[in-house]
Amino acid sequence: MTSQKTGHNFTKIAFKPLHTNLFNIVFLSIFLTIGSAKLYSQDITKKTTAIPTKKQTDNTKTVAGDPEKSTTDLKKETDSIKKDTVKPKKAFLDGKVKYTAENYAKIDQKKKLITLYDKAELYYQDVELKSGIIVMDYEKNEVYAGRIKDSTGAYTQYPNFKQGTNVIEPDSIRFNFKTKKALIWNSRSDQGEFKIKAAVTKKENDSVYFLKKAKFTTSKDVDNPEYYFQTNKVKFIPGKKVVTGLTYMVIANVPTPVALPFAFFPMSKETSVSGLILPSYNDSNTRGFSLQNGGYYFALSDNYDLTVLGDYYTNGSYGMRFESSYAERYKYRGNLNVRFENLITSERGYPDYSKQKIYNIQWSHSKDSKSNPNSSFSASVNLGSSKYFKQSINQANIGSNLNNTLSSSISYSKTFNSVPQVRMSLTATHSQNTQTEEINMTLPTLQVSVDRLYPFVGKDGVKKGFFKNINLQYNLSGKNSIVTNDSLFFKPQMFRDTKTGIEHTIPLSTNFKLFKYFSASSSFNYKEVWYTKTINRSYDADQSKVVDNTVNGFDAFRTYSFSSSLGTTIYGTFNFGADKKIKSIRHVMRPSVSYGYTPSFEKYYDTYASDATGTMIKQYSRFEGGIFGAPGISNSNNLGFDLSNTFEAKVTDKDSTKIEQKKIMLLNNLNLSTSYNLNADGVTSLAFSPVRVSGGTQLFANKMNVNFGATLDPYAIDNSGTRINVFNIDNGGSLFRMTSANMTLNYAISSKEKDKTKKDKNVQSERNGGREDDLFGTNTDLSDNRKSQFDESGEGEDVISEFFSSKLPWDMTFAYSLTYGNNNREKKIIGNSIMISANADITPKWKAGVSTGYDFVQKGVTFTQLRFERDLLSWRMDFNWTPFGTNANWGFFIGIKSGVLSDIKFDKRSSTNR
Structure with a gap:
């Protein structure tokens, strides 16, 4: 309910003396009143005899419990008066009308009008109407809504008409509640990706509209669009379709020769x-x-x-x-x-x-x-x-x-909730080298594992000590391996060369504490391998060479091995003083020593003659070439040494309000590993293996990843490059001879934090086997060029505001790789290259990017791509250019962003050498 303001018009009544004969007037009035009246009287006569009563059947029923109350059954009598032929007037509306206005709401009973002014709102059934002025004629069941002028004379408070899910914003509207028809002037509505403006719109019913002089566009501003389709006759069915007559395209208010005799636009929800x-x-x-x-x-x-x-x-x-x-x-x-x-x-x-x-x-x-x-x-x-x-x-x-690699994997896994728990998985893999065209496949790989069993754990379930920690497990691995190439892929010969095998392993292990500070573990591993194919090697005199003949049939071998390890953790802190910026450095070392022993399994080896004379006898295993390998002919008796290091510093935080010191990771890993062969004779085999050093850290707020590695050989080499049983330091060199080294740097930085939930723009490139970043350029989807070449997370009004506040959106990806080789005293840089990719917003609507690099070894520029893009509001224009190389090409595209009008585009690309 809204309050109705009182009007400012009043009727003034004044009493004036009448200059006539008052007595005569009064007398005449009384006379005329009495003379026109009629009087009636009734004579009541005295009754002499009583009217006899007829004997009637008592139809009165006594109400139980109350004899004074009764109900009487009366016969219905037909009313001799006929029903009134004048039907009562039906209500002017079928539902309740709610309305409100800020200035006033006026009801004119004579003209049957309700006028609402200033921020007027009217609600009836599924119709919602908001406007500057609303006039409702409840006799004609019509409502009119229009805009009003503000204090400056400008029009404001345009009507907003909503019926169901359809919203129209016209200059004015006339609507009939009974027929549901409407007449709309300068209507504006959103239908899917389209914005529609029409000079005159006729609403025939809830599902059909007819438009005159209409504009269709996907521009955000329907009143001043950068392009639109102009047509004079339109039939519009909301949520379904738009059918037009002669339609032509207008760009920047300039008509183009692009015209159609009719057009159809789908508007499905x-x-x-x-x-x-x-x-x-x-x-x-x-x-x-x-x-x-x-x-x-x-x-x-x-x-x-x-x-x-x-x-x-x-x-x-x-x-x-x-x-x-x-x-x-x-x-x-x-x-x-x-x-x-x-x-x-x-x-x-x-x-x-x-x-x-x-x-x-x-x-x-x-x-x-x-x-x-x-x-x-x-x-x-x-x-x-x-x-x-x-x-x-x-x-x-x-x-x-x-x-250079294509890879695939299909896997299925299931867990059986038994006691012990059993896990099973089936996997099919594929790896393909695009250079050699070699294909490796496993169709399939079966993995079955039974959960660990602790046979010596008591009822309390405590696993403590050497004995109670003893556990065993069962693992099964079955593979069907295929090695082929492109020409034989999925041909019969591909399946004839398959290798099949099943491996069973039963590890028995335990772990325990030793002298409180050391962690020790020990394990015994049993392995059994089944094959369906073995080989028989012999010398073929006809071919004058050694050949392997395939022997089909089940065969198996069994091996076992033993291993143990001992490790601890050592903490060290170096303090530099409370007045220093670097307060302290913490060093954590995790040294470990391991021992492994595998005996010789000579019983699985046979001999063959390697020449025609039969004098040169060599050993071989019939299981060679199997998918799980062959048993070893010599025993292995090795000691392993590993040392893992981490370095962390505590520094004064720049934020003076923080009490705690800031932790900075200097080296998150620095690993050294080597081994010693206890069975080495110093001639055919050397005792120490090369020392492998690897490490990595993160710099610049964890934005730069640094990884490095090196191989250090303690032995010297002779003139032919063969390792000899002489330490390099005893041969006039250093303690270790660096045979190889490598370092990689990866650095990604941008003007603002990247949205981790947003998918990368190169997802398809990564699926195809490429990189997820744009160091090798961006992926161009020729089937849908509406997609931007750049990260679109910063588009919109925020970009403009940031630009004019001197915040230029940009991002950069940097990668550097260095490889050093000195295996034979060549002391040579094998690889040395740098790659950079950068993108930036030159203006709020212009974007540019480049991907390039330089190979310092080959002395040439690596793959280079230049990218430019212009945001034309509803349109997008881009140009990408690869200026040189085998993939040199260029491409230009301009088209409408909307998916409904994605076919309106110009796309031109240069032909490549492919």
Whole structure:
């Protein structure tokens, strides 16, 4: 309810003396009143006889419990008076009307109008209307709403009409509550990604609108859009479709020759709608003109979809791609991409003519752990032709092109909640070298493990001491390994060369404290290996060489080994004084000594003649070449030494309000390891193995990762480069001879913290086998060029405000690699390269980036890419250029960002040598 303000119009009544004969007037009035009246009287006569009563049946029923109360059944009598033929007037509205206004709400009973002024609001059924002024005619069941002027004369408080989920913001509106029809002037509404403005809109009913002189755009500002589609006649069905007459495109208020006799725009509220994908035009020096990335998108259901894309070149080359994504909440999600291309270079009859078929299959699947915590299934597949990313006509993916390895893994695991607990997993793996075209696969690998058993633990469950800590476990590993190449992939010969084996291991171990400060462990390991194939080696006189003949059938060998270790932790602190900036440095050392012994298993070895005379006899094991190897012919008796170090400093915090000192990690690991062979004879085998040194740390607020390593050999070498049983220091050298060393630096910095929840822009490049960063350039998705080449986390108004406050958004990635080789006194830098990638916002709408590097050994610039991008509000324009190298190319794109209008674009790319 709203209060109604009293008006300022009053009726003034004044009594004035009448200059007439008052007596005559009064007399005449009384006379006329009495003369016009009628009087009635009734004569009541005395009754002489009583009216006799008729005997009636008593229909009165006594109410139980109260004899004075009764109910009487009366016969219904037909009313002789007919029902009134005049029907009562129906209410003017079918529901309750709520309204309010800030200035006033006026009700005119005579004209049957309700006027609401200034911030007026009206609510009726599913209609919500807010405006500067609202006038409701409750006789005609109509309402009018319009804008009002403020103190400066400018129009304000435009109407906001909402019915259900449809919202319209016009200059004025006229609406009928009964017919649901409306007439709207200068309406503005949002429908999906579209913003629509029409001079006149007629609402026929809840589902059909007719528009006149309408504009369609995806620009944020519908009143001043940078582009729009102009049409005079429109039929608009909210949430479904828009059908127009003659439609032409206007850019920057300049009409273009881009026109259609009619147009159809889907407006489905569904997350995805099936539809055609228009191809883009391109040309190539080697394959002619082409249409690329044309096809159809199938929105099959809410759980999965399918995209079919194709390319065609005038020289006969073609390509097909099938992309599908699927998901079911709380169960699983994934995507599958299958790509095939038939490539023809040049023309038949020319010397450079070639024809080949390449393909690539990518599958990613993950299972939600909530669906079944005791089992899991995952897949990450990337396999196909080794040359796919180098020769594909539809992949501008430098990171994948420079990568030399494709890998895949499909795994299923299940845990059985028995006692003891049993875990089982099945895994299929694939590794492919794109340079050598060699493929290694395991189809599949079976892993079964039984949880540890502590047979000597008492009822109290306490595992303390050498005896009670004794435990045993069972592990089974079965593999089916295949080594092949591209030409034999999935052909019968590929499966004939498989290697199959099963390995059983039973480790028996214990651990305990020794002298309070030392941690000791000891283990005994039993291993049994089963093979389905072995070899029989002999000298073949016909071929004049030693050959291995495959022997099919079950065979097995058994081995065992023993190992133990002893380690401790030593803490040391170096204090520098309370007045120093560096208060102290803490050094933590974790030394350990290990011993391992494996006996000789000569019983699994046979002999063969290595020449035609049969005099040269050598030993071999029939299990050689097996998937789990062969038993050793000599015993192993080794001592191992390991030392792990960490260095941490305490410094004065720059924040004077903090009491505690700040901790800084100087070296988070510095490891040294070597071993000593107790069975070494000093001639054929040397006692000490090289010392391996490795370490790493983080600098500059953990933004720079530094890793280094070196191999130090205590023995000298002769003139031929062979290690001899002479220490290097005794041969006139240093204590150790550095045979190799390496160092890598990785540094990533930006003007603001990176959003870790945001997906990296090179996700597809990483899936293809490339890097997740942009050191090798950004991945260009030719099927969807609307995606930015840059990190879009800083787009929008925040970028503009930061720019004008002298905060220029930027980021940089830096990588440096150095490798030193001195295995044969060459003292040579084998690798020395630096790579840099940087991106920056030059202006609020301009972005630029570069990826480049330099190889100091080869003395040349590594892969280089220049990137530029312009934000044109509803449009996006970008240019990327690789100026030199085998992948030299350039690309230019300008198009509308909206997915609904993604086919309105210009995309031009140079042809490469592929």
